[in-house]
Amino acid sequence: MAKPHRSARGPRPSSIARVPGIDYAELDTIVGYALRRAQVAAFEAFARASAGAGITPPRFTALVILRNNPGISQTVLGEVLGTARSGAMLLADWLEGRGLAERRHRPDDGRAWGLYLTAKGERLLDTLRRRVRAQDRRFAARLAKREQRELMRLLGKLAA
Amino acid sequence: MAKPHRSARGPRPSSIARVPGIDYAELDTIVGYALRRAQVAAFEAFARASAGAGITPPRFTALVILRNNPGISQTVLGEVLGTARSGAMLLADWLEGRGLAERRHRPDDGRAWGLYLTAKGERLLDTLRRRVRAQDRRFAARLAKREQRELMRLLGKLAA
DNA sequence: GGGCGATTGTCATATAGCCTTACAATCGGC
DNA sequence: GCCGATTGTAAGGCTATATGACAATCGCCC
Numbered sequence: 139m140a141k142p143h144r145s146a147r148g149p150r151p152s153s154i155a156r157v158p159g160i161d162y163a164e165l166d167t168i169v170g171y172a173l174r175r176a177q178v179a180a181f182e183a184f185a186r187a188s189a190g191a192g193i194t195p196p197r198f199t200a201l202v203i204l205r206n207n208p209g210i211s212q213t214v215l216g217e218v219l220g221t222a223r224s225g226a227m228l229l230a231d232w233l234e235g236r237g238l239a240e241r242r243h244r245p246d247d248g249r250a251w252g253l254y255l256t257a258k259g260e261r262l263l264d265t266l267r268r269r270v271r272a273q274d275r276r277f278a279a280r281l282a283k284r285e286q287r288e289l290m291r292l293l294g295k296l297a298a
Numbered sequence: 299m300a301k302p303h304r305s306a307r308g309p310r311p312s313s314i315a316r317v318p319g320i321d322y323a324e325l326d327t328i329v330g331y332a333l334r335r336a337q338v339a340a341f342e343a344f345a346r347a348s349a350g351a352g353i354t355p356p357r358f359t360a361l362v363i364l365r366n367n368p369g370i371s372q373t374v375l376g377e378v379l380g381t382a383r384s385g386a387m388l389l390a391d392w393l394e395g396r397g398l399a400e401r402r403h404r405p406d407d408g409r410a411w412g413l414y415l416t417a418k419g420e421r422l423l424d425t426l427r428r429r430v431r432a433q434d435r436r437f438a439a440r441l442a443k444r445e446q447r448e449l450m451r452l453l454g455k456l457a458a
Numbered sequence: 459g460g461g462c463g464a465t466t467g468t469c470a471t472a473t474a475g476c477c478t479t480a481c482a483a484t485c486g487g488c
Numbered sequence: 489g490c491c492g493a494t495t496g497t498a499a500g501g502c503t504a505t506a507t508g509a510c511a512a513t514c515g516c517c518c
Contacts, residue, residue, distance in 0.1 A: 154378075154457075155377070155380075160363065161366040161367055162362075162363070165363075168431065169450065170337070170344055172449075172457070176457045178380065180333050180334075180456070199325065203325075214317060218320055270328070271324070271328065274328050280456055281455055285452055286329065288448065289332075289452045292445055293332040295440050295441055296335075296339055296437070296441065297314075297332070297336045
């Protein structure tokens with residue numbers, strides 16, 4: 139029921155409006171299903187924020203991670219994203235191909251590359267971040283501030 | 299940041315363990331990101347429950363919907379799942395191919411088919427449902443009963 | 459009753475995002 | 489210096505979806 143539905147990643151889930159006249163039965167008691175629904179809604183907020191650029195959630199995540207962890211290796215990036223090494227490499231290729239990130243040899247390890255955001259990457263991330271956060275805040279505004287904090291706490295416990 | 303990450307659906311998100319030593323920065327303040335993490339965890343519970351059969355979240359959803367809404371059309375099924383009609387058709391093909399569901403002509407509309415669970419489909423759903431619910435409950439047990447109710451309430455508001 | 463736009467299922471085609479496997483270069487410990 | 493482990497890479501493939509076109513049928517309007 140979860141993302142996979144997905145879920146979990148790549149696919150572009152379109153809105154899952156409740157269809158009138160349909161009996162959802164036990165689906166409404168399954169936490170995973172409720173999570174998926176909410177996540178799809180959140181994704182739409184993200185899509186609105188990143189419209190234009192081909193930025194997807196994992197790419198945005200990678201940009202943030204690169205900025206705050208300069209020199210990170212592709213293997214570790216893959217772990218952070220929860221994907222195979224080869225997938226992280228493709229992602230790095232994509233970022234590098236648009237001049238958003240670059241690979242630099244690592245003095246301490248001849249096998250590994252260090253990943254770094256370029257100036258262009260930093261600029262993109264700056265605008266992107268503002269828009270993503272604004273949309274996320276607008277999305278979360280369906281809840282009171284108090285509820286938002288509580289939600290984040292509960293989600294944190296679930297993901298742990 | 300939502301599911302799509304994935305997805306929404308189809309993809310098989312692997313666990314997203316927190317990587318020690320990595321700075322996640324603002325990601326931890328984004329509701330969509332938190333949702334995605336929790337959803338991946340929930341998906342793992344689902345995968346454990348449906349291991350063996352090739353049942354994915356959307357397929358499980360379809361089984362439940364078919365059982366509680368016999369005679370539903372493929373177009374409506376697609377709406378419920380949030381996918382294009384063609385995707386719903388493929389799903390119906392899959393279910394029919396394993397003898398879990400069948401299409402019956404609809405007397406009132408020569409274009410549309412009505413979808414119905416077969417006896418075999420009902421049986422599978424019965425065992426599946428028990429396992430899925432058990433795993434979902436185990437997953438949700440990271441929260442107190444009270445918190446679970448609160449979470450469902452908040453998620454409902456977000457998805458609305 | 460006939461005509462016409464809308465709807466339904468279907469099919470072909472394309473794509474995105476992944477994974478798996480295999481491999482060469484390199485590292486680290488013994 | 490040797491050998492198992494690790495890193496990035498490349499090739500190939502798979503799955504879930506979307507898009508667009510199509511024939512059959514419906515519903516409405518005249």
